[in-house]
């Protein structure tokens with residue numbers, strides 16, 4: 001894609017409602033994108049994942065869908081179990097779609113609104129302070145591109161002391177029926193003191209043209225708040241993604257995330273945890289079941305800035321066919337962050353000669369009294385176990401599925417929304433059973 | 436039922452079985468004894484279909500079929516069961532689900548409908564009572580963290596659930612306490628019938644006190660060097676293997 005296309009699009013943006021902060025953020029970000037372009041594999045953080053070649057295609061940036069009726073089936077198909085018990089938010093082509101969304105929590109508990117509206121609804125301070133803060137960590141051109149084009153973003157606010165009984169499901173639909181499209185969803189979530197929220201996100205592309213989702217979510221988790229965040233990636237093979245989730249724990253709080261990647265083309269997940277208060281706790285789990293040519297790259301970053309923070313990461317990959325799994329886990333322990341406990345583990349099973357696993361732990365420790373550990377294993381299915389199952393009359397295929405499911409189970413168990421966990425379990429079983 | 440003719444088998448290029456002959460008829464119980472490392476488990480692995488072993492000579496007929504041409508799972512479905520000397524721990528796979536899958540895979544192979552949940556539970560209860568195995572063990576992952584004796588009991592439970600035609604029990608008595616030995620032996624005895632056969636691999640007479648064998652064989656250096664009736668086991672208990680192995684070594688010089 002040529003640079004003039006983006007420049008033209010950027011100049012045509014409707015910006016009259018921008019706050020001073022957003023205008024500056026946009027301009028600065030577009031400058032960054034203009035200067036850096038799409039990240040290439042020459043950059044250390046993008047060594048294993050080549051997205052720049054994907055942009056040889058002519059994507060349209062977040063067009064409004066020309067035929068909303070054609071999405072009706074997808075609007076149903078994307079629904080997660082117990083959809084009718086959830087707060088559901090739809091994005092269509094990267095734009096938050098209030099008309100499709102349904103908020104079931106009370107307004108005292110949860111407010112969901114277009115970002116631009118939120119500034120005038122009393123949330124300007126929060127937005128000015130936190131919108132765009134992920135750029136401090138994600139400095140590349142693709143991230144800047146999302147920020148440059150913040151339009152129809154969503155703002156989600158959970159009020160202090162409110163524990164939501166309905167989870168928040170975020171559905172991303174992309175209409176690629178007539179043209180290849182680039183969607184750039186953006187959200188800012190604020191979880192106030194002592195509040196609790198469960199968020200699950202998933203993606204679906206309609207049509208056979210390519211789609212690329214460049215999604216950014218920024219989340220602020222205040223003192224004594226609790227966040228669960230689940231991402232389920234199970235879209236078509238011609239769809240790609242850079243999906244960045246930046247979580248800022250501003251007070252002593254608890255975060256629990258699970259990323260499940262099943263189908264797709266090239267998927268890059270950036271997950272940043274900024275532990276910005278003493279005693280923060282964060283858990284990161286990931287499971288990728290890779291087949292065909294699927295490429296999934298999980299990049300995590302944990303920045304321990306204060307004493308007594310705890311983090312635990314467990315990422316697992318099963319790579320078959322010509323698929324690739326990447327795990328890069330960066331842990332920073334700042335000089336003040338004494339008594340940090342940071343654990344990281346990456347476990348992989350390779351099922352084919354053509355499959356690839358790349359793993360890269362990066363520990364940057366500037367404090368002396370810390371406990372950090374990391375480990376990585378790459379192996380095959382256990383032949384002894386396979387034989388044991390087969391010796392009881394179970395076919396090799398089913399035995400493999402049982403062992404792979406067993407490998408996946410300690411990640412799936414981390415999904416605490418029970419119907420969602422069951423749904424994922426079923427998807428995994430189906431995914432593993434198809435030879 | 437089982438007819439083994441002149442079986443030779445290698446692992447990693449090393450010859451372990453050097454011409455085994457054995458006929459087992461329906462209704463019979465055979466015991467194989469023999470010093471450590473003589474090839475008893477190798478024989479059971481070859482029969483069960485472990486692919487690491489290469490059979491270089493000989494043939495095995497099981498219920499009229501060429502056993503060695505069948506994959507391990509089909510041997511099991513045809514009615515062959517091996518209770519492992521060292522049962523494998525498989526974290527993350529629940530024992531109950533595993534046994535259910537095994538029972539239904541066999542039924543599918545035999546052209547039967549899968550067992551419904553109620554019938555399966557009923558069968559589980561019945562067999563659990565028979566081998567006195569605790570429900571809590573079965574809800575755990577396969578053999579994970581089981582004690583040695585619990586693993587053996589689980590093998591016998593699986594045997595009871597699968598109702599094999601030929602059960603090969605590889606040192607199922609090792610590691611069992613006195614009560615467990617009696618319970619396990621009872622479980623095995625209940626399986627005895629005129630259309631089934633049992634092959635016991637053991638080092639100890641105590642098991643044979645409970646399960647009286649029709650024939651006893653001594654395996655040594657990959658060959659059956661002596662066969663007899665249950666009195667042979669008693670003689671071995673008294674005299675050890677020397678009198679047999681020395682004779683065999685002499686004959687091989």
Ligand SMILES: Nc1ncnc2c1ncn2[C@@H]1O[C@H](COP(=O)(O)OP(=O)(O)OP(=O)(O)O)[C@@H](O)[C@H]1O
Nearest residue numbers: 446447449451469470471472473474475476477478
């Ligand atoms: N992979 C291998 N490579 C070489 N030798 C092997 C291999 N596996 C087994 N063996 C050898 O084969 C021989 C027979 O082993 P097997 O397990 O059949 O003995 P066994 O009669 O069952 O002994 P025990 O009474 O101790 O259970 C042993 O000497 C053993 O070391």
Ligand SMILES: [Mg+2]
Nearest residue numbers: 475476477520
């Ligand atoms: Mg043995």
